Amino acid sequence: MSDNFDVPAPLTGVGGWLDDRFHGARGFRVLMRKVFPDHWSFLLGEIALWSFVILLLTGTFLSLFFVPSMSEVIYHGSYVKLDGIRMSEAYQSTLNISFDVRGGLLMRQIHHWAADLFMASLIIHMLRIFFTGAYRKPREVNWLIGIGLFTLGLLEGLFGYSLPDDQLSGAGLRIFEGALQGIPIVGTYLAYFLFGGPYPGNIIIPRLYIVHVLLVPGLILALITAHLFIMVHQKHTQMPAKGNTEKNVTGQPFYPYFLAKGGAWFFFIFAALALLATFAQINPIWLYGPYSPVQISSASQPDFYMGILEGSLRMMPAWEINFLGHTLSMSVLIPFAVPLTLVLGGAAFWPFFEQWATGDKSWHNINDRPRNAPVRTGIGMAAVVFYGILWAEGANDVLSDFLQIPLYTITWIARVLIFVGPVLAFVITRRICLGLQRKDKETLLHGYETGIIRQMPNGEFIEVHKPVNEEGRAVLEAKEVPALMPAPSSEDANGVPAATSPGMLGKFRAAANRAFAETIAIEADGHGNGHGSGNGHEAGNGHGPEIAGEEHEAVGTPSSPAQLPSGDEDA
Amino acid sequence: MSDMEETEGHVGPAAPHRVIGTPPPSPRLLGSTAVAEDGDGDGAGEVTEAAGDEHIVGLPPDDPRVLLHAKRVERIVAACFTFAFIAGCGFIAAYIGLGVHSVDKTLRSNLALGTSLSLALIALGLGALLWVRHLMPNVEMVEQRHELRSETKDRQAFEEYFKEGAATSQFVKRPLVRRTLMLGTLPLLAIPVVLLRDLGPLPGTSLRHTVWSPGRRLLVYGTNQPLTPAEFSAPGQSITIVPEGFTDNPDALAKATVTLIKFRPGELNVPTTTNGDTLISTMNWTVENIVAYSRICTHVGCPVGLYEQTTHHLLCPCHQSTFDAATGATVVFGPAPRPLPQLPLTVDAEGYLVAKSDFTQPVGPSFWERG
Numbered sequence: 001m002s003d004n005f006d007v008p009a010p011l012t013g014v015g016g017w018l019d020d021r022f023h024g025a026r027g028f029r030v031l032m033r034k035v036f037p038d039h040w041s042f043l044l045g046e047i048a049l050w051s052f053v054i055l056l057l058t059g060t061f062l063s064l065f066f067v068p069s070m071s072e073v074i075y076h077g078s079y080v081k082l083d084g085i086r087m088s089e090a091y092q093s094t095l096n097i098s099f100d101v102r103g104g105l106l107m108r109q110i111h112h113w114a115a116d117l118f119m120a121s122l123i124i125h126m127l128r129i130f131f132t133g134a135y136r137k138p139r140e141v142n143w144l145i146g147i148g149l150f151t152l153g154l155l156e157g158l159f160g161y162s163l164p165d166d167q168l169s170g171a172g173l174r175i176f177e178g179a180l181q182g183i184p185i186v187g188t189y190l191a192y193f194l195f196g197g198p199y200p201g202n203i204i205i206p207r208l209y210i211v212h213v214l215l216v217p218g219l220i221l222a223l224i225t226a227h228l229f230i231m232v233h234q235k236h237t238q239m240p241a242k243g244n245t246e247k248n249v250t251g252q253p254f255y256p257y258f259l260a261k262g263g264a265w266f267f268f269i270f271a272a273l274a275l276l277a278t279f280a281q282i283n284p285i286w287l288y289g290p291y292s293p294v295q296i297s298s299a300s301q302p303d304f305y306m307g308i309l310e311g312s313l314r315m316m317p318a319w320e321i322n323f324l325g326h327t328l329s330m331s332v333l334i335p336f337a338v339p340l341t342l343v344l345g346g347a348a349f350w351p352f353f354e355q356w357a358t359g360d361k362s363w364h365n366i367n368d369r370p371r372n373a374p375v376r377t378g379i380g381m382a383a384v385v386f387y388g389i390l391w392a393e394g395a396n397d398v399l400s401d402f403l404q405i406p407l408y409t410i411t412w413i414a415r416v417l418i419f420v421g422p423v424l425a426f427v428i429t430r431r432i433c434l435g436l437q438r439k440d441k442e443t444l445l446h447g448y449e450t451g452i453i454r455q456m457p458n459g460e461f462i463e464v465h466k467p468v469n470e471e472g473r474a475v476l477e478a479k480e481v482p483a484l485m486p487a488p489s490s491e492d493a494n495g496v497p498a499a500t501s502p503g504m505l506g507k508f509r510a511a512a513n514r515a516f517a518e519t520i521a522i523e524a525d526g527h528g529n530g531h532g533s534g535n536g537h538e539a540g541n542g543h544g545p546e547i548a549g550e551e552h553e554a555v556g557t558p559s560s561p562a563q564l565p566s567g568d569e570d571a
Numbered sequence: 572m573s574d575m576e577e578t579e580g581h582v583g584p585a586a587p588h589r590v591i592g593t594p595p596p597s598p599r600l601l602g603s604t605a606v607a608e609d610g611d612g613d614g615a616g617e618v619t620e621a622a623g624d625e626h627i628v629g630l631p632p633d634d635p636r637v638l639l640h641a642k643r644v645e646r647i648v649a650a651c652f653t654f655a656f657i658a659g660c661g662f663i664a665a666y667i668g669l670g671v672h673s674v675d676k677t678l679r680s681n682l683a684l685g686t687s688l689s690l691a692l693i694a695l696g697l698g699a700l701l702w703v704r705h706l707m708p709n710v711e712m713v714e715q716r717h718e719l720r721s722e723t724k725d726r727q728a729f730e731e732y733f734k735e736g737a738a739t740s741q742f743v744k745r746p747l748v749r750r751t752l753m754l755g756t757l758p759l760l761a762i763p764v765v766l767l768r769d770l771g772p773l774p775g776t777s778l779r780h781t782v783w784s785p786g787r788r789l790l791v792y793g794t795n796q797p798l799t800p801a802e803f804s805a806p807g808q809s810i811t812i813v814p815e816g817f818t819d820n821p822d823a824l825a826k827a828t829v830t831l832i833k834f835r836p837g838e839l840n841v842p843t844t845t846n847g848d849t850l851i852s853t854m855n856w857t858v859e860n861i862v863a864y865s866r867i868c869t870h871v872g873c874p875v876g877l878y879e880q881t882t883h884h885l886l887c888p889c890h891q892s893t894f895d896a897a898t899g900a901t902v903v904f905g906p907a908p909r910p911l912p913q914l915p916l917t918v919d920a921e922g923y924l925v926a927k928s929d930f931t932q933p934v935g936p937s938f939w940e941r942g
Contacts, residue, residue: 035714072819078672086819099674102666105681106688138719171873174825175889178871178936181778188778188938193770198777198822199872235716243713250713257710260703267696271689278685293825294792294811294866296876298888313871313906314890320908320937329937331906332871365716397891407891408904 036258037238037251041128043265047121048149050269051114052224058111059213065101067093068163068209070202079286087165087290090205094164094285109277115157116282117273119305122150130347130380132367134237136360140351142234145227147348152220157305159212161283165205168283170291171300173204175313182332200293237367240478242471246365299397308387311394312339315414339390343383350379357512358482371440372479374433375515381429382422389417437520440476443468444522481519485510632708644705651698658691778941779933781814781827783926786919788815789831789863797923798831800859806835807880811866814926826934828866828874829914830885831924832896836860838883841899841913851932852899856915858924863914864900865934868892870907872936885911908937 007015019025036042069089075082077092078099097104126146129135135143158176162169177199180191196203238244238251252258276282288297302310312335319330354376355361370377392399393414400407447465455461468476630637665683670676721729737743788797792811795818803810809832817823839860843853856862864885866874873889883897892907894900900911912934915927933941 033712033714035712038711078677079674099677100672102669102671102680103684104671105677106684109681171889174873175871178873181936181938182871184939186939188774188940191938192772192774193767196771199825200821201771234719235714247716248713249716250711252710253712257703257707260699260707264696264699264703267692267699271692271696274685274689274692278682278689293821294813294828294874296874296888298877300873300888310890316906318892318902318906318908322942325942326939327937327941328939329908331908332936335906363719397888411891411904 031232032253032255034232034254034258035236035249035251036254037236037249039239041132041239042236044121044125044128046262046265047269048118048125049224049228050266051118051121051273052220053266054114054270054273055111055118056217056221058107058114059217061107062097062104062111063213065093065097065104066090066163066209068206070165070200070205082286082289085290088205090163090165091285091290094166098286106274106277109280109282110273112161112282113273113276113280115160116303116305117269119150119153119157119303122146122153123305126150126347127380127384130350131370131377132237132239133364133373133376134367135351136364137351137355138234138363139230139237142227142230143351144348145223145230147344149220149223149227151344152216152223154305156212156216156220157303159208159216161303162208163205163212164283164285165291166285167288167291167295167297168285168300170200170293171296172302172306174199174293179332179336182329182336184326184328184333200291235365237365240366240369240475242474244366244474244478246363249365299401301395301398304391307391307394308339308343309336309394311390311392311396311414312336314396315390315393315411315418317415339386343387346383353512354516357509358516359485359513360482364480366478366480368480369475369478371433371436372481372519373516374430374437374518375512377433378426378430382426385421385425386418389414389421393418434518434520437479440479441520441522444473444476448472477522479519479522481521482513482516484517485513641706644701648698648702648706651694651701655691655694655698658687658694661687662691774938774940778935778938781929781934782817782820782823783814783827783914783929785926785928787926788919789813789829789916789924789926790815790818792818792828799922800861800918800924801922803831803833803861803924804859806833806838806860808833809878809880812863825872826867829863830866830875830878830896830911831861831863832878832883834860834862834883834897838897840897844899846932849931852910852913856913856927858916858918861916861924862896863916864894864896864911865914865930866911867935868907869909869911869934870905870936875911 015025067089071089072086073089073092075085075087075092075095077083077095079095082095094108097108099105129143129146158172162173162176177191177195180194181187183190191199194204194207195201196207235249236251238249241250244250252261289295301307313332316331316335319334321328321330368376370380393411396410396414397407399405400410403410447467450464450466452464453461454464662684665680665687669680669683671680742749789812790796791798792813795813797815798810798812809830812829812831813824814827814829817827839854839857839862841852841854841857841862844851864875866876868875868887868889870887870890870892873887875885875887875892875894877886877888878884878896879886883895884903885894885896885900886892887905887907890906892905893903894907894911895903899913902908902910912930912932914930916924917927919925
C-alpha cells in the first residue's frame with residue numbers, strides 16, 4: 001500500500017516557505033521517525049497528558065461563565081429549590097453553568113472527571129515508572145519533574161474544587177485554613193495573608209481562581225513541556241525483549257503510526273470522560289447548598305487524591321505541645337507534613353539512594369521486570385500499602401457504615417496497620433519476587449509445561465516440557481543485578497581501602513548493597529546440553545531421559561546474569 | 572516460526588505453546604529483519620513489514636485475500652467516521668433543539684449532548700484504531716540511541732570557554748564588582764515577598780476573640796429568634812446558636828457559632844478548670860442544665876455538627892474528633908487536642924439566654940501564638 005503520490009503543491013509550498021525561515025525540515029524529519037515502543041504501560045502517561053488537554057479545553061469554557069466573586073446575592077434562578085437563598089456569586093454562577101448554560105453541566109462534569117483521571121493516571125504512571133526502574137540514569141530529572149507535576153496537580157485540584165463555594169468545598173477550605181494555622185511561627189500570618197484577614201473573608205475565591213486558572217496550569221504546562229522534550233531527547237525506555245538493547249529503541253515511528261494511535265487514544269479518553277459526565281454525576285453542588293461556616297454534612301469526603309491527607313488527619317491521635325506561650329499543634333502538623341513528605345520526598349530521593357546503594361552509575365534504557373528488583377518492588381509495594389491505608393482511613397466513616405465495624409475500631413486498625421502494613425508488604429513482595437525469579441530460572445533451564453502428558457514405554461506418565469523460544473528467553477534472561485561492593489574497611493589486592501566508608505553509613509550502605517544484589521542466579525551448573533540424564537533436576541517431576549534430552553537441546557548456558565551492567569560508564 | 576514444531580490442532584503458522592505466567596511472544600515473532608536507522612544519518616530509514624493481520628500474515632500485499640480484508644476494513648473505518656459525523660451533527664442539533672433552565676430539561680439536554688459527544692468520540696477513536704491496525708502495514712523500526720554524554724573534547728572546550736569567559740569578564744579577579752553586584756540584586760529578590768505584605772491584615776489578637784460580649788443574645792440558627800430556657804426544655808435537645816447582630820456575617824460565624832445542649836438534671840457535670848488564672852469551664856456558666864460549647868472544632872475548625880443524645884457525644888464529621896458534652900466537652904477520641912471552649916451563659920432581664928462574656932479562651936484550631 002505504499003502508493004506513490006505527489007505531495008500537494010500548496011503543502012510543499014508552505015513547508016518550503018517555513019523551512020526557508022526556520023530550518024524545520026531537519027528537526028521534523030527526525031521527529032517523524034521517532035520510535036515509540038509498543039507496550040500498554042507506555043500509554044499511562046498519555047492518559048495524564050490527554051486529560052490535561054481536556055482540562056484546558058473544558059476549563060476555558062467554564063471560565064467564560066464562572067464569576068469568581070464572594071459577593072452575596074439572593075438566588076432566583078432555574079434551580080427552584082434554592083430560590084431566595086443567600087449565596088455567593090461564585091456559587092450562583094456555578095448553578096447557572098449547571099442549569100442555564102447549554103452543555104454547561106456536561107463541561108463541568110467532564111472537567112471534574114478529567115481532574116480525577118489526571119491524578120489517577122499520574123499515580124499509575126508513576127508506579128509503572130517506579131516498578132520498572134525507568135527513573136534510573138539518565139532519567140532522574142524527568143522523574144523529579146513527574147513528582148513536581150503530581151504535587152502541582154494536588155494543589156490545582158484542591159483549589160479547583162474550592163471555587164464553587166459550596167458547602168463541601170467550604171469544609172475543605174476550612175480544613176486548609178486550620179492546617180495553615182498549625183504551621184509553627186508563620187502559620188497565623190500565612191492564613192491571614194491568604195484569606196485577606198479572618199476566615200472565610202471575601203477574597204479567597206478570586207485569589208484561588210487566578211491561581212487555579214493561570215499560575216498552576218502555567219507551571220504544569222511548562223513542566224509537561226519539559227517532561228516531553230526531555231523524553232524525546234533521551235528517547236523512550238523499552239521493556240526487555242529480543243533485539244532490545246541498551247543502545248537501541250524498537251517500536252513504531254511517530255508518523256503515521258503513533259499519530260494515529262495517539263489520536264485514537266485521545267478520542268477514547270475524551271469519550272470515556274464524556275460518558276462519565278453523561279451518566280455518572282459528580283460534585284452536584286446544588287445538593288450541597290451554598291457554603292456557611294455554621295454547617296457541615298456528615299461523610300464529607302474530598303476528591304480521591306486528597307484522601308491521603310484526610311486519612312492521616314483522621315488517624316492521628318490528639319497531640320499538642322505548649323511551651324513558652326506557644327502552641328505546636330502536632331495533631332495537624334504531623335498528618336499534613338509527614339505522609340506526603342514520606343511518599344513524595346521518598347520517591348524523589350529514591351533514584352539517588354539506589355545509585356548510592358548499588359554503586360551503579362551506568363545508564364539504563366531497558367526497564368527491569370519488577371520481580372528482578374525485589375528490594376525496589378518491595379519498597380514500592382510498601383509505599384502503595386502506606387498510601388492505601390491512609391487513603392482508606394480518609395473514608396473511615398463510609399467504611400464503618402459499609403462494613404458495620406465501629407468507627408473508632410476502624411481508626412485503631414488503621415493506626416496499627418500504618419506501621420505494620422508497609423513492613424509486611426515489603427517482606428511479602430520481596431519473597432514473591434524471589435519466588436518468581438526461581439520460576440523464571442526453572443522455565444529457562446527446564447522449559448515450560450505444555451500440558452501435554454505422554455506415556456513412556458515403561459508406563460510412566462510425564463508432562464512434556466518445551467524450551468522457551470528465543471523471544472521468551474530474551475525476556476527471562478534480561479536480568480541485571482547490581483554487583484556486590486567490597487565490604488567496608490576491606491582492602492583490595494593492592495591494599496587500597498574500599499570506597500565504602502567504614503562508619504555507620506558505610507555499614508548501612510553495605511547492607512543495602514547486599515539487599516539490592518540478592519538474586520536467584522540463573523546458573524546452569526550441570527544443566528547444560530548434557531543434562532539429559534535428568535539427575536540435575538531440582539524438581540525433576542517426571543522428566544523422562546529421552547524426552548528431556550530432546551526438549552532441552554536448545555537450552556544452553558545463559559551468560560552469567562550477575563555481571564556488571566554493561567552500559568556506558570560515567571566519567 | 573519455522574523452528575517451532577507443529578502443535579496439535581493447529582494449522583498454518585504454529586502458535587507457540589504458552590502457559591499462564593510465561594511472557595507473551597514479542598510482536599517481532601514474524602520477520603525480524605527490522606532495519607536500523609541512524610536517527611541522525613542521512614539515509615531515509617527503511618521500515619520493515621513485520622507482521623500484519625493474523626489471517627493474512629505472510630501473504631503478499633497483492634494477494635486477493637489481503638485486498639479483500641483491506642477493502643472490508645476500509646468500509647468499516649469509513650462507516651465509523653461517517654457515524655462520528657452524524658453523532659457530531661446530533662450534538663449540534665441537541666444543542667439547538669433542547670433548552671435548559673430547569674432540572675428536567677437540563678437532565679435531558681445533558682443526556683443528549685453527552686451521548687452524542689461520546690458516540691462521536693468513540694467512533695473517531697475506533698476508526699483511527701482500525702485504520703492504524705488493519706490498513707497500515709505493521710512495521711517496526713529500530714532507532715539507535717546516541718550517547719547523551721558529550722564527547723570529551725566538547726566537554727574540555729566547554730570548560731575552556733567557561734574559564735576564558737570568566738577570565739575576560741574579570742568576575743573572579745575583581746571581588747568588589749562581584750560582591751556589590753550580588754548586594755545590588757538582593758533587594759530585588761526580596762521585593763516580590765515584600766509586595767505580598769498587603770495581602771491581609773496582621774492577625775494581632777483577633778484569633779483570641781469572638782463577637783460574643785456580655786448580654787449578647789443567643790439566636791437560633793435559621794430562625795434568628797432569641798430563646799428562653801423554658802422554650803429549650805426538652806432534655807437531650809441540641810441546637811445551633813448564632814450571636815445576635817452577626818447572623819449574616821460569615822467571618823463572625825466562623826468563630827462564634829455555638830452548640831446549645833439541654834441535659835436532664837444531674838447529667839451535666841462541667842468540671843471547673845482554669846488556664847493559669849483564667850477560668851475556662853465551670854458549672855456556673857450553665858443555665859438550668861443548658862450548656863453552650865463552641866461549635867468550631869479545636870482540631871482544624873470544622874463545625875462539630877453531630878450530637879448523640881444517648882452518649883452525650885459531640886462528633887466532628889470531618890475527622891471524627893469526639894467530645895463528651897456532659898463533662899465539659901472533653902476529648903473522647905480523635906485528633907482534637909483540647910475540649911471545645913465553653914461559652915458562659917446567663918439570662919437577661921427579659922428571660923432570654925445571653926452570653927455572660929466572650930469565650931475565655933481562643934476557639935477553633937490551634938495556632939502558634941495561642942499558648
